[in-house]
Amino acid sequence: MIRPLATTLLAACAACCVPAGADWPPDWDVVAGFGGVRRTGSWTPxxxxxxxxxxxxxxTLHVWIEDPDGQWVRSPAAAVTSAAxxxxARFCVRFGTPSGRVLVEPPFRTSLTETDAEGVATPAGTIEQRCRTPVPSTERLLLVVGDLPAAAVAxxxxxxxxxxxxxxANLGPAPSAGAAAALPVAARDFDAVDAIVICGSQVTGLPAETLVxxxxxxxxxxxxxxxxxxxxxxxxxxxxVAATWLPGRVTGLASQRRFAxxxxxxxAGGLDTRAAAVGxxxxxxxxxxxxGIVDxxxxxxxxxxxxxxxxxxxxxxxxxxxxxxADPFRDWPGLETLLVGLLDGRRRIDTDAIATPTAGVADLAGQLRAALERFPGTAPVPFEVVAAIGLLYVASLYPLDxxxxxxxxxxxxxxxSLPVLATAFTALAWGTGDWWGRGAPAACRTAELIDIDAASGLVRGxxxxxxxxPHNARLDVAVSAATDVAAAPxxxxxxxxxxxxxxxxxVDAAVPHPALAAADYxxxxxxxxxxxxxxxxxATRVFEAEWFATTSAxxxxxxxxxxxxGTLRGAVAHHLPFPLQRCQLVHGxxxxxxxxLQPGQRFDADGRGPRSLSNAVRRAKARREREAVDGWDPTSGDVERILEVAGFHAAAGGIGYTLIESGRLQRLDLSRLLVANRAVLVGDAGAGHRASGWLVRPRDESGEPWPVETISGRYRIVIPLAPEAAEQAP
Known part of the structure; x- marks a missing residue:
């Protein structure tokens, strides 16, 4: 009874604190996601x-979107263009709540835009619109380009x-000129998508910028x-660009009537009969x-x-x-299971396991967030202590006072007596906070995982x-890439x-998380x-950053x-401007x-005996002539270990090992590349190098940047194998 009442009160308070948007003008429209389909917590067009x-x-236009605390975040300016x-005006935003509220700050209301004490604009004078109910962040999103009803069954x-x-989500057949103008035009627009299925008949009808x-x-x-x-x-x-998705140079077409x-x-069967009739x-x-690998x-x-x-x-x-x-495949009963195979449904080794969030951790991304917030010398005041102080205070007022x-x-x-009791308990609460590290100095802890594709020179940070x-503050936070690793832009x-x-x-909570320092930014x-x-x-706040560039060399x-x-032969040497420590080379x-491994130093794989990647990631130990694996600890605060497992989650056994999904860290899993003619060189950069430059500057009189401590910095270089290594799957 108490919990629903508290939820209702919080929702009412949140609604009262939000500036009301003006009436939505006629003939204006807002579309988020893919035809209105979006996922909470992901970057969304x-x-x-x-x-x-x-x-x-x-x-130019701005839009305001809520973060998980219910605070409004103003987007960068977007230029207005003309189409159809x-x-x-195109934006890429993240919805931190499922409400789907969007505040639009159009040019003709610029004069109404107010600023707060920090000189930051506020949502006053905006107009409000709501988007459709989103796909929850805990679900996956499959994007289909074309008319493929079997995808829903798959x-x-x-x-x-x-x-x-x-x-x-289905983009349908080739869109009209008006619909095509609203299609995504940036790689980050597809952040919410786990996989895309494209029918070849739709490729030529898509705008070139969408294909790019x-x-x-x-x-x-x-x-x-x-x-x-x-x-x-x-x-x-x-x-x-779609031609580069083909496995080779097309020289012609050949008739095929047998598809055994x-x-x-x-x-599934029955395809040969259909193919013979259609051709x-x-x-x-x-x-x-x-x-590639021929399956x-x-x-x-x-x-x-x-x-x-x-x-x-x-x-x-x-x-x-x-x-x-098209015929004979479109209405073939086996198309659903064919799509399952194409989407790696049968390659997973954890298909019998079900993710079971435990210890308050929804997935590995949530575990990483909790681990980053564990600052040395500080800890959250236990609930038992807070409850005991509160009960003691109430008892002191009545019946003692x-x-x-x-x-x-x-x-x-x-x-x-009342002021004395209030002063005493205020001092007790203040001292309790100091005991658990409330007064510790300002700090910034970072972790990074840098992936380099040696074939194309792409760098993902x-x-x-x-x-x-230690005190209420307003911060300017920025991120950049080190020039010795990433070249502009x-x-x-x-x-x-x-x-x-x-x-x-x-991000799927019905009520935003109430923040003690509520202000828009x-x-x-x-x-x-x-x-x-x-x-x-x-208090603490956690941010994520992702950047892409090309290698400077x-x-x-x-x-x-x-x-x-299935093992490796040959040698490899890296040319990063620093040594890689605790290096490992993984394949298959x-x-x-x-x-x-020092810069330029060769590692020769010939004659080297590898060990099981799965056992290595899971830290298996030999016990009585067999490998024993300790279960994954969802309460662990080891940031480096969490990123290690997330980086090869499927190879370690997926949710069959961790019992929780990767969540937002799923995109870091390179396991699929290990069976696609790629090897990965993994190593730590050491304390002397950071590829991601974080700048945290308070808006106070000093304006001195906060010290930054990097607790984990790992590099992974994806290496294509020599052409003669290509194989045909049996």
Whole structure:
């Protein structure tokens, strides 16, 4: 009874504290996500459209979005452009609550925009709109480009295997000019998407900038399925970015009437009969070695592929030489299980395990946040202590204070005893906070994971920062990339870091987490700069940053190749401007211990005995002639260990080992690349180097930047194996 009442009161208070937006003008529209489908807590494309006479091209707009604390965050300015007779302003935002509230700050209301004491704009004078109910942050999102009804059934099959709900968003057939203008145009716009399935017939109808955005998302760690049979010839002829998703150079088409290998792959029959009646064409590739692993060939023992898996940057694309949205595949009963196979549904080794959040931790991302907030010398005051002080205070007021005043016959004593009791308990509360480290100096703890694709030179920096302040403050927070690792330009984005789910402070909670220092804040000129972020005395705030760039020089030289036994031969040397400590080389299911590797120093894998990657990540110990694994501890505060497991989560056994999902750290898992002709060199940079530069500056008289402590800095270099290492799956 008490909990629902408290929730209602908090919701009412939150509603009262939010500035009311003005009436929404006619003919204006806001679309968030993919046709209105978005996921809470992820970067989301948002398009504001209006008639050109109401919003002239060339103007700028801002939008305000709530963070998990219910505080409004002002976006960077977006330029207004014209498309299909309407004015558009594009944003990339993160919704911290499921409410979907958007406050738009149009140019004609700029004169009404107010500023607070820190000179930061407030939402006064904005107009409000609400977006559709979102997909919860704990569910997955599958994006389908094309007419593929079987994808919904495949999603349900995958859900039964993994236990986590999967939503399907469909961009449908080739969009109209107006709809195409609102499609995502940046790689970060696809942050919420776990996998994309694209039908080849839709590729030529998509805007070029959308295809470039999908390609960028793929190379940054995405997972793409391209279904292109006869349509592969048109894709290759267009010579766009989609042509790079094909496993080789298309030289023509060939008729194919037998698909026994596809039937075996899909574990379903009846396709041969349909194909014979319709007639199907598949692409033929040049004789040069294909880039990738052939999962399915046209005939057993044939070199002509039908399903190929290959690494592209830090992501992976699975190509199937069939147009799944056309006959004979579209209405084939086996299409659902075929999609399950293409989406790696059967490759998972944890399909019988169900994620069970424990100890207040929803996933590995939530565990990382909790670990970062554990500052040395400080700890949260235990609830038992807070409750004991509160009960003692109440008991002191009544019956103790009442008894003293009534028994003495002098009621005026209460005018003395009450201030004394209040002062005493205030001092007790203050001293209790000091005992648990409330007065510790300002601090910033960071961790980072830097991934480099040696083939393309792409660098992905993932970094997190936990801030703790001894007093109420407003902070300017910015992130940058080190120039000795990343060359300009750098695409960086900085934002809050919160738990998934409906727990207190979670992004799916019905009521925002009540913050002690509630104030709105804003981005600067770009997404890498936050201004006037509020923080309460003794409180913490955690931020995440992700940046992308290219290497300033070649990261490695390698002659690594795969042997017939599945191990590695050849040598590798890195060229980073610092030594890598505790180095390891991983490939397939194996791990090689390297030790410290100086710049330019070679490591030769020939003759080296690897050990099991799964056992190494899980820290298995030999006990009585067998390997024993201790269970994962969801309460561990070891930041380095959490990132190690998240980085190869599937290889370690997935939720079968940790019993919790990776959450927002899932994009860091490189396990899929280890079986796609890639090896990964892993090492620590040591305390002397940081690739992600955090700048935390308080808005006070001193303005001195806070000291930054990097507690974990790990590098992973993805290395392509020599062409002769390519193999055909049996």
């Amino acid at each position: 948002l398009v504001v459209s209006a008639p050109e006479q109401a919003l002239p091209p060339g103007d 007779g309407r004015s558009l 999603a349900r099959l995958l859900q039964r295997e993994g236990g986590r709900a999967i939503r399907v 955005a999908i390609d960028g998302w793929l190379r940054r760690g995405g997972r793409l399925v391209l279904a292109a049979g006869a349509t592969a010839q048109a894709i290759a002829a267009a010579e766009g 290998t596809i039937e075996a792959y899909a574990r 199907t064409q598949v692409p033929v590739f040049a004789a040069a070695p294909l880039d 399915v060939a046209m005939d057993e023992g044939s070199s002509r592929p039908l399903v190929v898996r290959r690494a592209v940057g830090l992501g992976r694309v699975t190509w199937i030489g069939a147009d799944l949205d 009442w008894w003293l005043a009534s028994r003495s016959g002098r009621p005026w004593i209460a005018w003395v 993932s970094s997190w920062a936990a801030l703790r302040s 750098v695409d960086a984005a900085l934002s809050w870091f919160a738990d998934a789910g409906t727990t207190l402070g979670g 804003a981005y600067g000129a770009g997404l890498a700069d936050l201004q006037a972020v509020p923080i309460a005395a003794g 070649a990261a490695v030289t390698s002659t690594l190749a795969q042997t017939e036994e 299911g194996w791990l090689y211990d390297v030790g410290t």
